[in-house]
Amino acid sequence: MATLEIRDLHVSVDVEDGTKEILKGVNLTVKSGETHAIMGPNGSGKSTLAYSIAGHPKYTVTSGTVTLDGEDVLAMAIDERARAGLFLAMQYPVEVPGVTVSNFLRTAKTAVDGEAPKLRTWVKDVKGAMENLRMDPAFAERNVNEGFSGGEKKRHEILQMELLKPQIAILDETDSGLDVDALRVVSEGVNRAKETSEVGVLLITHYTRILRYIKPDFVHVFIDGKVAEEGGSELADRLEAEGYDRYVSAAKA
Ligand code: ADP
Ligand code: MG
């Protein structure tokens, strides 16, 4: 069992003429086995939340806390966050020249576990996970992110999650034009990880369509840097029907 706790998190970014507060007091708790969807309009700060937890240098936490089982995540180095059981897809480099997917995964697994995986089982695990995600075995020999399509990037991200077996995974569904096929594969991966290893998932999304495949236990509506409303999966249905307008105008009033 693991618990990720975000308390009154305030985050700013540096802009040309000073700093701009993006997150304005976020409160959120994610436990093992739970799937939380964060939904909200573009520019509401969803990705900023993910980057902040990942420790992206552009984002400054000005107050508030993020803890994993009581341990201060914000005080951890980036690799310590992964070792503690957090999976943050965006913490990995965009492109790693000359490093194959296969080597990258093994290096990441070794770093997270503190020891190299046993070769026999590892090869089998990678093969099985790739089959699950309907990935061509040749993909393992490609260089990380080099010329990856949107769908390949997402599959690679889910492949990492399945192999690294984190306690809590934060997935920023940038909704970057995933086709239905990729969407389904990704969703199945998340559902599988939830069933087999009780991962807690924080799924960040703008569109409700992925929630046709992943049923969240909790939905949080994110408006202007904080959670404006919370509910169960029925809230996602309502958002699909009504959009965010009501929340946005309420926040402005
Ligand atoms: P979302 O993921 O919900 O679309 P973001 O977290 O990407 O929202 O952005 C929230 C707000 O913060 C936007 O107004 C965006 O322009 C601003 N922002 C995010 N990152 C940066 C950055 N690195 N520099 C300047 N502004 C940023
Ligand atoms: Mg506050």
Ligand code: MG
């Ligand atoms: Mg975003």
